[in-house]
Amino acid sequence: MSVETTKxxxxxxxxxxxxxxxxxxxxxxxxxxxGATQPAQASACCGTAQEAAAEGGCCGxxxxxxxxxxxxxxxx
Amino acid sequence: xxxxxxxLAADAYAxxxxxxxxxxxxxxxxADRLRDLGAVVVLDxxxxxxxxxxxYATPTLTIRDRDGxxxxxxxxxxxxxxxxxxxxxxxxxxxxxxxxxxVSGAWVLDSGFSAERVASAYAAGAAGVxxxxxxxxxxxxxxxxxxxxxxxxxVLAVRADLHEGLATSEAVVSASTPVRPVxxxxxxxxxxxxxxxxxxxxxxxxxxxxxxxxxxxxxxxxAACDNASGVAAVLEAARVLHTVLPLxxxxxxxxxxxxxxxxxGSAHHARFVEEGTFVINLDGAAQLAxxxxxxxxxxxxxxxxxxxxxGREVGVPLVAAAMPxxxxxxxAAGLPAVGIGMGMPGYQTPAETPDRVDDxxxxxxxxxxxxxxxxxxRSFNGVRGYAT
Numbered sequence: 001m002s003v004e005t006t007k008x009x010x011x012x013x014x015x016x017x018x019x020x021x022x023x024x025x026x027x028x029x030x031x032x033x034x035g036a037t038q039p040a041q042a043s044a045c046c047g048t049a050q051e052a053a054a055e056g057g058c059c060g061x062x063x064x065x066x067x068x069x070x071x072x073x074x075x076x
Numbered sequence: 077x078x079x080x081x082x083x084l085a086a087d088a089y090a091x092x093x094x095x096x097x098x099x100x101x102x103x104x105x106x107a108d109r110l111r112d113l114g115a116v117v118v119l120d121x122x123x124x125x126x127x128x129x130x131x132y133a134t135p136t137l138t139i140r141d142r143d144g145x146x147x148x149x150x151x152x153x154x155x156x157x158x159x160x161x162x163x164x165x166x167x168x169x170x171x172x173x174x175x176x177x178x179v180s181g182a183w184v185l186d187s188g189f190s191a192e193r194v195a196s197a198y199a200a201g202a203a204g205v206x207x208x209x210x211x212x213x214x215x216x217x218x219x220x221x222x223x224x225x226x227x228x229x230x231v232l233a234v235r236a237d238l239h240e241g242l243a244t245s246e247a248v249v250s251a252s253t254p255v256r257p258v259x260x261x262x263x264x265x266x267x268x269x270x271x272x273x274x275x276x277x278x279x280x281x282x283x284x285x286x287x288x289x290x291x292x293x294x295x296x297x298x299a300a301c302d303n304a305s306g307v308a309a310v311l312e313a314a315r316v317l318h319t320v321l322p323l324x325x326x327x328x329x330x331x332x333x334x335x336x337x338x339x340x341g342s343a344h345h346a347r348f349v350e351e352g353t354f355v356i357n358l359d360g361a362a363q364l365a366x367x368x369x370x371x372x373x374x375x376x377x378x379x380x381x382x383x384x385x386x387g388r389e390v391g392v393p394l395v396a397a398a399m400p401x402x403x404x405x406x407x408a409a410g411l412p413a414v415g416i417g418m419g420m421p422g423y424q425t426p427a428e429t430p431d432r433v434d435d436x437x438x439x440x441x442x443x444x445x446x447x448x449x450x451x452x453x454r455s456f457n458g459v460r461g462y463a464t
Contacts, residue, residue: 010387010394015380017396018372018414
């Protein structure tokens with residue numbers, strides 16, 4: 001793959017970083033993900049990837065509590 | 077893809093909320109589309125209990141002060157808080173602040189939601205609670221349908237600047253919150269294009285088709301971006317892949333319901349997906365900004381390698397970022413799963429219309445998915461060749 005092609009597509013770093021992505025502040029329960037220049041990339045689930053894995057679901061307790069505390073809606 | 081987005085955003089489907097006639101009609105429409113593409117389709121129902129909040133009449137909020145009376149505009153100046161009690165008729169009271177000695181009969185201004193503080197206000201005889209909330213760039217308060225357990229008082233979110241103004245006001249507030257929890261039945265649209273030969277690669281493409289539904293006053297929430305765009309790109313990718321993948325490679329599509337209620341559709345479906353199936357979930361394919369957001373889970377390194385290569389081939393930058401969507405349910409079930417997000421302008425507002433969906437982004441999303449699966453197939457014994 002040429003350097004030219006690499007510059008315009010794919011991951012800039014290690015693709016495995018997608019296994020532990022940085023969580024978006026306010027990205028719980030529909031808030032825009034951090035770093036997005038468009039309001040986007042989120043949906044009804046709460047929590048971090050780590051929490052999701054630990055709790056067997058998409059809704060992490062801590063993120064849910066944060067979302068509720070900030071007045072946002074949050075999934076069950 | 078444009079036709080798919082426009083069709084799903086149309087009046088007939090009324091915002092596609094889980095458990096509504098519009099949602100069911102959308103599922104039936106998508107089942108027909110998948111059959112037309114050559115798949116065997118099953119509609120798989122499941123229960124969604126205790127999660128969905130239904131606004132069954134338009135909430136009201138009236139402010140009366142020495143200058144007169146003013147009705148605030150729903151979803152522009154105030155909206156329901158998902159923890160609210162169901163109070164269908166207006167309840168009037170003076171304003172008070174949390175911490176005041178006497179809040180009996182008053183609407184209490186608080187800075188943020190706390191179930192404990194609401195319970196305290198309820199015990200003290202308060203009329204309700206008013207919280208501040210921001211708007212999106214177009215001045216809308218995005219609609220959501222799943223929230224924390226209902227509390228004992230009506231709770232409304234008021235636009236932050238108005239809320240701040242009320243803090244120094246002697247106004248009387250009258251408000252209603254006709255919002256109730258509903259138990260509903262969701263339906264996933266499950267399509268099998270071909271089963272994998274024993275021991276061979278199997279791929280599942282997913283996108284949720286549900287939305288948050290129209291408001292009772294008829295205001296449309298078209299959900300063109302979140303996620304008719306993702307559905308459109310997945311259908312196009314499946315159409316292409318069905319023609320180019322080796323017959324021994326398994327290919328299935330799951331168009332999922334109840335994501336907006338808390339990813340119930342994928343939670344139900346993930347239990348039945350064969351171990352080792354690679355899952356690609358697309359949530360938002362409407363307006364690519366700097367890079368597509370990608371989150372992976374489960375044993376997904378081969379999938380990420382294939383996606384990375386496809387991103388380079390198709391020219392889609394990728395960045396590791398939270399994708400809290402159906403992909404997490406599949407990953408939590410132990411499947412290699414990746415979630416991809418390519419933008420949702422107008423997120424969960426009436427402004428989420430088909431014209432906000434960018435054709436070039438749809439095209440790139442479909443190509444990215446096709447390229448990823450093709451690369452995966454090559455790494456698992458080759459592919460006959462494909463043209464995106």
